[in-house]
Amino acid sequence: MVDVALWSGLRPLVGGRDSVAVEGGTVGEILDALRRDYPALGPTLDAGVSVVVDGRVIATSLTEPVQPDSEVVLMMRLKGG
Amino acid sequence: MALDSSKTTGFKYVGTRPNRPDGLDKVTGRAKFGADAYAPGMLHAAIKRSPHAHARIIKIDTSKALAMEGVKAVVTRADFATGLEGEFGDILENVMAGEKALYDGHAVAAVAATSALIARDAIKAIEVDYEILPHVTDVDAAMQAGAPVIRAGAADASVPEGLHPNVVRYYESGHGDVEAGFAEADLVVEDHFVTEATHQGYIEPHACLGTLGSDGKGELWCCTQGHWYVQKVCAACLGLETSQLRVTASEIGGGFGGKTTVFIEPVALALSRKANRPVKLVMTRSEVFRASGPTSSTSMDVKIGMKKDGTITAAQGTFRLQGGAFPGAPCEMTAMCAFAPYDLKHVHQVGYDVMSNRPKQAAYRAPGSPMAAFAVESVIDELCGQLGLDPIDTRLKNASREGTRASFGPTWPRIGLVETLEAVKAHPHYVAPLKKGQGRGISCGFWFNHGGETAVSLALSEDGSAQVAVGTPDIGGSRASMALMAAEVLGIPYEDIRVTIADTATLGYNEISHGSRVTYASGLATIKAAEDAVQKLCGRAAAKWGIPEDAVYWEDGYAKPSGPNAGDFEPLHIDEITATMGATGGPICGHFEATPEGAGVSFAAHIVDAEVDPDTGKTSVVRYTVVQDAGKAIHPTYVEGQFQGGAAQGIGWALNEEYIYGADGRLQNAGFLDYRIPVASDLPMIDTVIVEVPNPGHPFGVRGVGETSICPPLAAIANAVSNAVGVRMRQLPMRPSRVLEALESAADG
Numbered sequence: 001m002v003d004v005a006l007w008s009g010l011r012p013l014v015g016g017r018d019s020v021a022v023e024g025g026t027v028g029e030i031l032d033a034l035r036r037d038y039p040a041l042g043p044t045l046d047a048g049v050s051v052v053v054d055g056r057v058i059a060t061s062l063t064e065p066v067q068p069d070s071e072v073v074l075m076m077r078l079k080g081g
Numbered sequence: 082m083a084l085d086s087s088k089t090t091g092f093k094y095v096g097t098r099p100n101r102p103d104g105l106d107k108v109t110g111r112a113k114f115g116a117d118a119y120a121p122g123m124l125h126a127a128i129k130r131s132p133h134a135h136a137r138i139i140k141i142d143t144s145k146a147l148a149m150e151g152v153k154a155v156v157t158r159a160d161f162a163t164g165l166e167g168e169f170g171d172i173l174e175n176v177m178a179g180e181k182a183l184y185d186g187h188a189v190a191a192v193a194a195t196s197a198l199i200a201r202d203a204i205k206a207i208e209v210d211y212e213i214l215p216h217v218t219d220v221d222a223a224m225q226a227g228a229p230v231i232r233a234g235a236a237d238a239s240v241p242e243g244l245h246p247n248v249v250r251y252y253e254s255g256h257g258d259v260e261a262g263f264a265e266a267d268l269v270v271e272d273h274f275v276t277e278a279t280h281q282g283y284i285e286p287h288a289c290l291g292t293l294g295s296d297g298k299g300e301l302w303c304c305t306q307g308h309w310y311v312q313k314v315c316a317a318c319l320g321l322e323t324s325q326l327r328v329t330a331s332e333i334g335g336g337f338g339g340k341t342t343v344f345i346e347p348v349a350l351a352l353s354r355k356a357n358r359p360v361k362l363v364m365t366r367s368e369v370f371r372a373s374g375p376t377s378s379t380s381m382d383v384k385i386g387m388k389k390d391g392t393i394t395a396a397q398g399t400f401r402l403q404g405g406a407f408p409g410a411p412c413e414m415t416a417m418c419a420f421a422p423y424d425l426k427h428v429h430q431v432g433y434d435v436m437s438n439r440p441k442q443a444a445y446r447a448p449g450s451p452m453a454a455f456a457v458e459s460v461i462d463e464l465c466g467q468l469g470l471d472p473i474d475t476r477l478k479n480a481s482r483e484g485t486r487a488s489f490g491p492t493w494p495r496i497g498l499v500e501t502l503e504a505v506k507a508h509p510h511y512v513a514p515l516k517k518g519q520g521r522g523i524s525c526g527f528w529f530n531h532g533g534e535t536a537v538s539l540a541l542s543e544d545g546s547a548q549v550a551v552g553t554p555d556i557g558g559s560r561a562s563m564a565l566m567a568a569e570v571l572g573i574p575y576e577d578i579r580v581t582i583a584d585t586a587t588l589g590y591n592e593i594s595h596g597s598r599v600t601y602a603s604g605l606a607t608i609k610a611a612e613d614a615v616q617k618l619c620g621r622a623a624a625k626w627g628i629p630e631d632a633v634y635w636e637d638g639y640a641k642p643s644g645p646n647a648g649d650f651e652p653l654h655i656d657e658i659t660a661t662m663g664a665t666g667g668p669i670c671g672h673f674e675a676t677p678e679g680a681g682v683s684f685a686a687h688i689v690d691a692e693v694d695p696d697t698g699k700t701s702v703v704r705y706t707v708v709q710d711a712g713k714a715i716h717p718t719y720v721e722g723q724f725q726g727g728a729a730q731g732i733g734w735a736l737n738e739e740y741i742y743g744a745d746g747r748l749q750n751a752g753f754l755d756y757r758i759p760v761a762s763d764l765p766m767i768d769t770v771i772v773e774v775p776n777p778g779h780p781f782g783v784r785g786v787g788e789t790s791i792c793p794p795l796a797a798i799a800n801a802v803s804n805a806v807g808v809r810m811r812q813l814p815m816r817p818s819r820v821l822e823a824l825e826s827a828a829d830g
Contacts, residue, residue: 005490005491007252007253007254007489007490008253008254008255008429009251009252009253009254018256043237043238044238044239047237052490052491054492054494055491055492055493055494056494056678056679056778057529057678057680057682058678059531059532059533059678060532060533060534060676060678061676061678064678071491073489073490073491075417075489075490075491076413076414076417078414078529078531078596079411079414079444079448079531079595080444080447080448080528080529080531080595080596080597080598080785080788081281081337081338081339081341081445081446081447081448081595081596081788
């Protein structure tokens with residue numbers, strides 16, 4: 001299981017928790033697990049998020065590996081200028 | 082042998098300052114920009130735009146325009162695809178209005194004619210019946226109960242119940258207990274800040290030449306930061322198969338984020354399809370202001386607590402961003418960047434994306450971050466002033482560094498803020514004496530930077546020179562940077578490498594040139610493509626020598642046996658291998674396609690000296706120093722140029738630039754006479770210091786540099802002006818009348 005930290009705007013959607021634990025070995029698997037286990041997060045995930053894995057901001061790639069002890073933080077999708 | 086060029090020192094080409102490869106074309110006028118394309122039988126287009134801020138479109142009568150001699154086609158929304166939703170639906174709605182005109186300047190119809198003059202006359206002949214609706218252009222007013230609803234149902238699931246329908250996205254993050262943190266503080270400062278919408282001010286207006294046949298095959302030449310994105314959007318708006326539309330990016334006369342989206346290209350293509358002739362469409366400057374995307378205006382509240390020793394105990398910010406008539410104002414970026422420079426135990430930030438009857442906002446260099454820095458760094462300056470603290474020491478005391486927790490959640494990897502602040506402290510500017518009437522301001526700034534989908538192809542010629550095809554338009558000298566990185570890996574001179582921006586039919590998908598990603602991502606891809614070619618060069622040498630491929634290594638342009646056991650062979654120069662490549666296995670090319678995800682964040686700190694004329698309120702920036710972490714400066718001159726460009730644009734944003742709307746909701750200053758960007762005489766020499774804390778996610782340590790430089794200026798200049806006049810400046814721009822008002826209000830007590 002991997003702990004995924006959520007920004008506080010999402011916490012009401014998961015019963016007030018600031019993180020949730022899901023199964024997954026890649027960014028894509030974690031996002032799929034979040035959709036499956038916490039359907040209320042679906043619209044936010046579908047709108048686009050970035051996933052920070054051990055300090056690296058993963059904006060696009062679903063295949064990036066995630067270890068069970070990785071620090072995983074969900075973040076709004078980045079867009080630059 | 083497996084090749085890995087990763088290094089952060091010992092470069093031969095990287096870090097040098099050769100002339101830019103496109104320099105001669107640019108200074109002689111040979112470079113082809115958006116409006117420089119012509120085609121046989123080409124028509125000229127013009128767009129009919131709404132004069133109303135908010136109106137229902139009752140009827141559009143195009144008959145008189147169509148009857149005019151020389152008019153070949155007219156399009157309205159009915160000539161575009163139907164059923165689009167989300168991002169593409171919003172873009173199409175912005176490109177051509179459907180049921181309602183949502184802002185002054187919103188396109189409602191377009192004409193193609195045999196001359197630009199006839200096209201402009203013809204749009205006057207198009208008759209549009211409007212039902213004028215109430216409008217709102219101010220962000221705070223748009224959130225109030227009773228404000229006109231711009232587009233019902235536009236809000237997403239993030240918006241809490243009870244907010245006005247014009248609030249379309251909501252973001253909230255943080256950690257700790259801010260109230261407990263404020264209770265620990267010796268001083269708490271809370272203030273309200275306002276910034277106006279500003280335009281990116283690129284010198285080249287949007288322009289394109291489109292050809293689209295009834296067979297669904299098309300060609301598009303346009304001025305853009307991302308032609309694969311243009312291809313995708315146009316295909317959706319016109320119901321085309323994406324690959325049947327080939328898009329070529331012209332040279333670009335500035336973008337700064339404003340050319341990361343689409344405004345006119347689908348219109349040119351729709352007209353071309355209808356007229357069966359090529360159609361050229363060039364925006365006027367007035368149209369650029371009225372109907373392309375400025376940055377958001379903001380209304381912000383920031384509260385920070387500090388101990389007497391300078392420790393920040395808690396920070397809280399609320400950021401309301403006006404994004405025009407569509408969702409997308411970067412409220413989450415503003416909120417996430419706001420307190421990023423600081424290691425905070427208690428922090429809380431909230432962002433609101435608010436619609437109004439203004440043009441759809443577009444990205445502008447580090448979208449959302451400069452405004453946040455203005456509010457936050459102003460409050461920190463105020464706290465330092467009231468507590469008698471050194472502003473750099475205070476920032477150093479609280480600085481984010483590797484291992485601390487970012488205000489938006491994750492733990493920081495290796496970052497360079499401390500080194501940046503130490504470089505500021507060591508700079509002579511920081512301790513230089515000020516004259517009477519002058520004030521000094523400093524500010525930090527932060528931006529994330531980005532990777533994104535990237536494809537690069539490198540082909541060697543028989544003479545040993547190289548051609549590199551990249552897919553990211555060169556908006557800041559990137560062809561020079563790519564050539565330097567390829568030269569470093571191949572071991573051949575910079576001048577022997579030609580870098581071309583490929584069209585969409587030539588390479589795999591490339592994300593837009595945005596997010597300061599080009600030198601990072603296309604650079605990484607160029608290095609990897611060059612390594613791929615080197616691998617093949619080594620293979621050809623191995624075959625010639627009859628030794629295993631892994632017994633050959635590459636050094637300074639030569640294939641060499643890796644040691645005595647590999648055999649005693651004379652090194653083979655690249656041109657000796659490429660001269661016979663046709664007969665030894667065929668052309669030698671290198672490729673790389675991936676989505677690099679190791680972009681390194683960057684921090685900057687600026688020092689500004691400002692002088693205010695107390696009689697007129699006019700501010701002059703008399704000295705300016707930019708210090709920024711570049712990771713590794715591939716071409717230092719262009720890095721310095723990015724630093725200076727961000728500062729120059731920030732000076733305009735801070736002192737003069739603003740969208741001014743009348744009570745009728747119409748833009749009052751849609752031209753450079755009334756919307757005043759800085760000119761050379763408004764600017765001091767801008768000194769630069771490049772800090773290099775390598776990004777571990779790039780083979781040479783590159784971090785993006787194009788955006789971070791615009792994050793600190795608003796605050797640094799506001800702090801300088803505030804310290805010069807003794808009044809806290811809370812609203813931008815600090816035009817002379819506003820400075821005089823502040824001085825008068827201070828004098829009145």
